[in-house]
Amino acid sequence: MGRLVPAVTRAMDILELFLDGDGTLTAPDVIRRLGLPRTTVHELLTTLAARSYLVALPDQPGRYRLGVRTYQLGSRYAEQLDLAAEGQQVAREVAETCDETVHVAVLEDTDVIYIAKVDSTHAVRMVSAAGRRLPAHCTSVGKMLLAMLPRTELEARLAGRELAAMTPGSLTDPAALRAELDRVRERGTAVEHRESNPDVSCVAAPVRDSRGRVVAALSISVPMIRWSDERESELAQLASNGANALSARLGHR
Secondary structure (H helix, E strand, O other), X not given: OOOOOHHHHHHHHHHHHOOOOOOEEEHHHHHHHHOOOHHHHHHHHHHHHHOOOEEEOOOOOOEEEEOHHHHHHHHHHHHHOOHHHHHHHHHHHHHHHHOOEEEEEEEEOOEEEEEEEEOOOOOOOOOOOOOOEEEHHHOHXXXXXXXXXXXXXXXXXXXXXXXXXXXXXXXXXXXXXHHHHHHHHXXXXXXXXXXXXXOEEEEEEEEEOOOXXXXXXXXXXXXXXXXXXXXXXHHHHHHHHHHHHHHHHOOOO
């Protein structure tokens, strides 16, 4: 590996400071927060501004904000993102941690579609496939995604819908589903106990894009022989960590 270039590292450190607060900084702010020499900071700010990575505020002398070049780079990054490919990579990392089946799914009307999946290596494991479609109300990913919809949109999607059962444990009463979605919003994770498969329980967490919108959910599915209250708590944290990692890949902070 080549060595890190100190000047470039310092320039990146300065740019990353603009991710916090109100998005504007002065040279003294940078000096105080990074502990860099005054001359170095002024030279770096001048260089970044000359390359349009920063722009000086005309009505506030000495204060800078991010420039158009950072927007262009971010837009270019967003154009290259592939949710399924990024989801597959993160699902693989989560599966390696817990050795259970991991899915990433998106919502389409009142169904979920699995766009990424990594299997457990256990002989007894959940059997599914990427591309599979299931009723959202029967799955942890689906309940997570439904819960994150605006209330009016949720009601519009559920209006006149029959909540079909996949197993005896499936939620088929609209009032019970709405109550469950309220609990999902409070917890920040969704759980499914034998609702889409009589031998499996799952836990899911939301995935957000660069604008903070929930665009997918990541779940961990476990056969009941390996499920317990303690395991549920552990997997909920792993699912949240994985969903946050995928969100970060999509540009969410």
